[in-house]
Amino acid sequence: MANTRIDPPLTIWYCDNCKGQITEPHAGTVSWNDPTVVSDNVGVVQNDFPEKFYILHKGACDNMQRLPKSHDLNTMLGVNGLQWWAGYLWNGPTTAPMNFVPGVDLKPAMELLYRLQVPYYEQARRYFNTSYSQYLTDSTTTFTESTLRGIIEREGEQ
Numbered sequence: 001m002a003n004t005r006i007d008p009p010l011t012i013w014y015c016d017n018c019k020g021q022i023t024e025p026h027a028g029t030v031s032w033n034d035p036t037v038v039s040d041n042v043g044v045v046q047n048d049f050p051e052k053f054y055i056l057h058k059g060a061c062d063n064m065q066r067l068p069k070s071h072d073l074n075t076m077l078g079v080n081g082l083q084w085w086a087g088y089l090w091n092g093p094t095t096a097p098m099n100f101v102p103g104v105d106l107k108p109a110m111e112l113l114y115r116l117q118v119p120y121y122e123q124a125r126r127y128f129n130t131s132y133s134q135y136l137t138d139s140t141t142t143f144t145e146s147t148l149r150g151i152i153e154r155e156g157e158q
């Protein structure tokens, strides 16, 4: 078993640009491209999703021209972050449901949710390309904390 330091959960993120650690939520940003919004031939607005959400060092690694949408990382965490996510995906029980284009790919949105909300996911995902991780993820449908910790302990740098 590798002697890997396990990050305290939900306190350290890995920048999608420089791969360095973001150890302070105020120093990070979540950025994405404008989702495509299209109207069908009767004017009904349909919403697409960004192809990827990025967690980046604010200032040093974000690029407002390439990824014009962003929120401060610290506002995307905890219960407030979860409520932001719920609002992004669902307008709430009293308004019309969001209307998405057919076949919209929710995977990027769900992965960001995992990165921001599921303990140990952010560190473990760095090793998802290993055969051990592939074996585990092929045989399980949910990432438990112990599964994710196991991936870090076994596959992390020594």
Ligand SMILES: [Zn+2]
Pocket (backbone or CB within 6 Å): 015, 016, 017, 018, 019, 020, 056, 057, 060, 061
């Ligand atoms: Zn960075």
